[in-house]
Amino acid sequence: MNWAAVRAEVPGIFGLAVPIVAGLAASTLLGVTDSVMLAPLGPVPLAAVGLTSSVAIILFAAIYGLLSALSVRIGAAFGAGDQRRIPLLLRNGLALGGLVGAGGAAAMGLVWFALPLLGQPPEVLATMPGYWLSICLLMLPFSMLTVFKSAFEAVGRPWLGTGLAFLAVVVNVPLNYGLIWGIGPLPQLGLTGAGIASLLAEAIALAVAWIWWAKAPGMRRLRLRRPVQWREMRAAFVEGAPLGALYVAETGAMAVGTFLVGTFGTLALAGAQVALSVGGLLYMVPLGVAGAVSIRVAQAKGAGAMAGLRAIVVAALILVLVWLTGSALLLALAGEAIAASITDDPRVIAVASAIFVVFATMQIADGVQSTTLGALRGMSDTGWPAIVSIVAYWGVALPLGWALARIGGFGAPGIYMGFAVALFGAGAAMTWRFLRRTREELR
Numbered sequence: 001m002n003w004a005a006v007r008a009e010v011p012g013i014f015g016l017a018v019p020i021v022a023g024l025a026a027s028t029l030l031g032v033t034d035s036v037m038l039a040p041l042g043p044v045p046l047a048a049v050g051l052t053s054s055v056a057i058i059l060f061a062a063i064y065g066l067l068s069a070l071s072v073r074i075g076a077a078f079g080a081g082d083q084r085r086i087p088l089l090l091r092n093g094l095a096l097g098g099l100v101g102a103g104g105a106a107a108m109g110l111v112w113f114a115l116p117l118l119g120q121p122p123e124v125l126a127t128m129p130g131y132w133l134s135i136c137l138l139m140l141p142f143s144m145l146t147v148f149k150s151a152f153e154a155v156g157r158p159w160l161g162t163g164l165a166f167l168a169v170v171v172n173v174p175l176n177y178g179l180i181w182g183i184g185p186l187p188q189l190g191l192t193g194a195g196i197a198s199l200l201a202e203a204i205a206l207a208v209a210w211i212w213w214a215k216a217p218g219m220r221r222l223r224l225r226r227p228v229q230w231r232e233m234r235a236a237f238v239e240g241a242p243l244g245a246l247y248v249a250e251t252g253a254m255a256v257g258t259f260l261v262g263t264f265g266t267l268a269l270a271g272a273q274v275a276l277s278v279g280g281l282l283y284m285v286p287l288g289v290a291g292a293v294s295i296r297v298a299q300a301k302g303a304g305a306m307a308g309l310r311a312i313v314v315a316a317l318i319l320v321l322v323w324l325t326g327s328a329l330l331l332a333l334a335g336e337a338i339a340a341s342i343t344d345d346p347r348v349i350a351v352a353s354a355i356f357v358v359f360a361t362m363q364i365a366d367g368v369q370s371t372t373l374g375a376l377r378g379m380s381d382t383g384w385p386a387i388v389s390i391v392a393y394w395g396v397a398l399p400l401g402w403a404l405a406r407i408g409g410f411g412a413p414g415i416y417m418g419f420a421v422a423l424f425g426a427g428a429a430m431t432w433r434f435l436r437r438t439r440e441e442l443r
Contacts, residue, residue, distance in 0.1 A: 005308060009315035013292050017319070019158035021288030023149065026165035028284075030172055030201070034194045037176045045191045047121065048128045055111050056135050058251050059104045063143050065247035067097055069240030071150035071291070072298040072378055078155050079302030086155065088226035089236075093147040096233045101143030105136045127191050134195030141199075141206040148209040151222065154295055160212070164205045172201035242386035243377065249386075253393035257419065260402055261412045268412040271351025274339050279359045282327045286320045286367040290374030297378025306441045313375045313434065320367040328360035351412060358416040365423035372430035379437055388429045397422035 038045040070093040077085040112132055115125055145168075149161030175197035182188025189196065213219050261272040293316040300308050331338070335356030339349040369389075376385050401418025404410050410417060 005311035006314045006318070009296070009308075009312050010319065013289065013296060013312070013316050013319060016153070016158055016292035016295060017285070017288040019162040020153065020291045021284050023158075023162040023165040024284050024288060026162065026169050028280075029169045030198060033169065033172050033176060034198060037173075037180060038191060038194055041180075041190060044124055044127055045194075047124045048131060048191055049194075051115075051124060052128065052132055052135055054255065055108060056139075058248055058255070059108055059139065060142065061247035061251040062244040063100055063104050063139065064146060066100055066237070066240040066244035067093070067143065067146045067150060068243055068291075068294075068377070069236055069380075069382070070096075070147055071154045071295055072380060073236060073239070074151050074154035075295045075298030075378070076302035076380075079299030079305075081303070083221050084224065086151075087222050087224040088229075088232065090147070090151045090222055091226050092228055092232040093151065093236060094144055095228045096236055097143040097147040098140065099233075101140035104139040104143065108132075108136045108139065130189070130192030131195035134192070134199045138195075138199045138202050141202040145202065145206045145209060148206075148213065153291070154298070155222070157218075164209050167208060168201045168205040171204050172197055175200055239380055239382055242382040246382075246386040246389045249390040249393050253398060253419075256398055257401065257415050260398070260405070260415050264405070264412045267345075267347050268351055270343070270345070270348045271339075272355060272412060274343060274348060274352040275355040275359060278331075278338055278356070279363060282324075282331075283363060283366070285323045286363075286370055289316050289320050290370040292316070292374075293371055294374040294378040297375050298380075301379060306438070309375070309379075309438050309441070310435075313372065316371050316374070317368065320371050321364065324364045324367045328364055331356040331360045354411075354413045355416060358413045358420060362416055362420035362423060365420055365427050368427035369423050369430055372427065372434050375434050376430060376437070379434075379441075381433070381437060384433060385430060388426055388433075392422040392426035392429075393419075396425065 034049050038049060070089065074086055074089050074093075077083075077089060112129075116122075145164060149164065152158060152161040176194055177183060178186040179189050179193030179197045180191075182193075187193075213223055258269070258272060258276070262269045293312060296312045296316075297309055300306070300312060335353040336349060338356070339352035343349060343352075369392075373385050373389070376382070397419040399418070400421055401415040403414075404417045405412065405414030408414055
């Protein structure tokens, strides 16, 4: 291993990962804003937000995964110096984003008709139509904004995409306040107002992205006129579809894991929610590094610098493992204090602390898995990793977690022990696949 090359890659990976992490945090804040600002209205609107989010997050994950292939395709063209191909990929990506967003909106609209059949509280459903419809429609600007952000990240302008994500959050706050409570000439719409505000905020961010692309001097090369071609759209869809399926499988498995924890009672579910909220925050860093490594690998592959792929991945793994090892020590040693800063119920604190110890191991395994998955994504190898991840989450993590929790007597933490074991296996399989692919490329 050329350690000088590894050290040289660390600043580039770090510099690309930071804005990606910031963008992910901004996307999370958009949903948090709704919950915080609706809390004074009581439990029914909060329950409506939670129910809507439980469905929307799966569709958002599918859209994000499917369209993330565009950053790899554009990154490869950028690395190869093929500046004329980039606007072709971007224009076709925007067309694909429009179709995918419309499909996501339609799918979520159909789910609405199934909710009464799933035994959901009628008083919650009665308040939801306007909010649900707004989140359905939000998928269209979300999809197209994802395409813009992917393109900006792939051509070395990641902070531009992050700025757009934060713009949506900043715009959402006053819109939420005005439309929920009816400030000035605005109507008091309550929960529906929060949905409309989120939709408008995302649409405004998309409009700014579009205007920047159309007018900014620095975007001149990205807006060269290129035809929308079914062949290009189909190629991006085929490459991204396994990633969309992978993210759906991952998000769905975690949701099922939460339902399994719920079988141990309210305290277990509350403790798991505390642990998941903290763990999700810490995990944004390796998720951002995975996005950065996929772009760097795509750029290096496009430039024909195949000998440098392993240095890129080792640099990314070093960053991820340093962060997650520190996070693991924090969760293991200070988990009780962290839980106590969120809740004052000693029983919930005890459950959360026990899950934190499992998370300390689980997140290290997931960090290796996500980083090597990002590397394979950068090499446009998506089908095999998707199968591995689906098997890991649904074939190993859930049944093993259930067995450890119920038969092994570990209780709620046992559910996440199953995920830890499965992710170690997936990480090993992804690493083997990456090493094999790089050997093949270097022959």
